[in-house]
Amino acid sequence: MQERLLIVDDEQGMRNLLSIMLRKQGYLVHLAGSGEEALKKLSNDVYDLIISDISMPGIDGIGVLRRVQELVPEVPTIIITAYASTESAIEALKLGAYDYIVKPFDVEEFKIIISNALERKRLERENQYLRKELHDQYSFEGFVGKSxxxxxxxxxxxxxxxxxxxxxxxxxxxxxxxxxxxxxxxxxxxxxxxxxxxxxxxxxxxxxxxxxxxxxxxxxxxxxxxxxxxxxxxxxxxxxxxxxxxxxxxxxxxxxxxxxxxxxxxxxxxxxxxxxxxxxxxxxxxxxxxxxxxxxxxxxxxxxxxxxxxxxPLRDKTEDIPDLVRHFLDKYNQQVGKKVEGFTQEVVDCLLRYHWPGNVRELENTIERAVALETSSNIQMESISENIRKNGKGKTEFPASLPSSGVNLEVHLEGLRARFMLEALDRVNGVQSRAAELLGMSFRSFRYFAKKYNIFGDPAIRADL
Ligand SMILES: Nc1ncnc2c1ncn2[C@@H]1O[C@H](COP(=O)(O)OP(=O)(O)OP(=O)(O)O)[C@@H](O)[C@H]1O
Ligand SMILES: [Mg+2]
Known part of the structure; x- marks a missing residue:
């Protein structure tokens, strides 16, 4: 597809020169004799690149650039200055111009600037498309989870x-x-x-x-x-x-x-x-x-x-808990117009340890309630319901015998594994293969669980079970 260029210059001679040079390069060239005309064209048509003289009576090159930035910021603008007035050129760059060129210019250099600008725009568009593709591919509206x-x-x-x-x-x-x-x-x-x-x-x-x-x-x-x-x-x-x-x-x-x-x-x-x-x-x-x-x-x-x-069940994908919690925090902050920023470490630990029999819905309800109740900038233990507080609190010591209230064996086993992995790493100065050996684990499964418990990740969200 031919790329569409808009040339803005009040001097007819310059318009002709640029127009001939760029048409030869295979571009589709549109011309505007003033800033006013350029603005009109900009609101009626789509261009891939704008080239504008800086000094024009009425709306000047800076005015054109401002409008481009408002309407179609993704379209690169190249500014032409008549003399080495670095000041206005720098102002143009600050306002988002792609580049500037000083008259009299070297035709070859100008061509290169133009083709680079168009190339960059094309790449950006492709990236955007790729991002969109990626997004679409995984567009699971409202779904959180990287496990x-x-x-x-x-x-x-x-x-x-x-x-x-x-x-x-x-x-x-x-x-x-x-x-x-x-x-x-x-x-x-x-x-x-x-x-x-x-x-x-x-x-x-x-x-x-x-x-x-x-x-x-x-x-x-x-x-x-x-x-x-x-x-x-x-x-x-x-x-x-x-x-x-x-x-x-x-x-x-x-x-x-x-x-x-x-x-x-x-x-x-x-x-x-x-x-x-x-x-x-x-x-x-x-x-x-x-x-x-x-x-x-x-x-x-x-x-x-x-x-x-x-x-x-949520207890089998505890590594998703931090993302889910963040997601629900944002959701309910927005819903009730609050700005609760985060959670105390104690709350994070508790949420990671609790076994969530009601799964994501229970987690969501917990965050909704906490956001509604919280009066400080971070969710405190007091805003978490008692049941969860009790069951997710403290180090989960592995009980010597089965308590009458029963245990969530899975959670205890996971907790034990995470703790031993951390201790083993400590003992061997962080060499994973040796830590794995100490625990009779394969390197692969060590790596798997290290990731699952976020052992090398942000300590604030580490499942320090
Ligand atoms: N991965 C997730 N990311 C974000 N929200 C989630 C996720 N999983 C569940 N939820 C939220 O948790 C709540 C419960 O989900 P949903 O109603 O789909 O569960 P369900 O399995 O149908 O439950 P039930 O068996 O009780 O009907 C909903 O508010 C849903 O939006
Ligand atoms: Mg359902």
């Missing part, structure tokens, strides 16, 4: 978003099952169509049936008009069936039929509608166990379990 587990999930989501396969999202309560279902939808070609979500556990059968499939007028008491079901509402888009494990056997048969035939019939209706809906189901129950107990149909289980995404 290996989340990376694997993001990459799986990317791979499955383009397909129409049914997806089964499993995971404990509050792990982000609905969030991932949305991410799949918004990363798919269906994103312009609706994402519809329904909690199958919240409604008794007849209501759920009419919600999902719709009903005809008069099909039951209260059905005063015909109503579209959510399968129809979600047409072309995605239907998220949450708490699928809660559905009754009768409902399971109906769901199986839709998933097999991709057709629905409204309650009380005779006509069948073809539907084009991507189905994502979720549950925090162990569906396989329900199948074994014959509480969930095996055929439906196989029908929905085409691609399974298992959301890890």
């Amino acid at each position: 290996q587990k989340m990376k694997e999930i993001f990459s799986l989501v990317e791979r499955v978003s383009g397909t129409n396969s049914t997806i089964f999202v499993s995971g404990e309560s509050g792990t982000g099952k609905e969030l991932i279902a949305r991410a799949i939808h918004y990363n798919s070609q269906r994103k312009e169509k609706p994402f519809v979500s329904i909690n199958c556990g919240a409604l008794p059968d007849p209501l759920l049936e009419s919600e999902l499939f719709g009903h005809m007028k008069g099909s039951f008491t209260g059905a005063v008009t015909a109503k579209k079901g959510l399968f129809e509402v979600a047409d072309g888009g995605t239907l998220f069936l949450d708490e699928i494990g809660e559905t009754s056997p009768a409902m399971q048969i109906k769901l199986l039929r839709v998933l097999q035939e991709r057709k629905i019939r409204r309650v009380g209706g005779t006509e069948e509608f073809e539907i084009d809906v991507r189905v994502i189901v979720a549950t925090n129950q162990d569906l396989e166990a329900l199948v074994e107990q014959r509480k969930f149909r095996e055929d439906l289980f196989y029908r929905i379990n085409v691609i399974q995404i298992e959301m890890p």
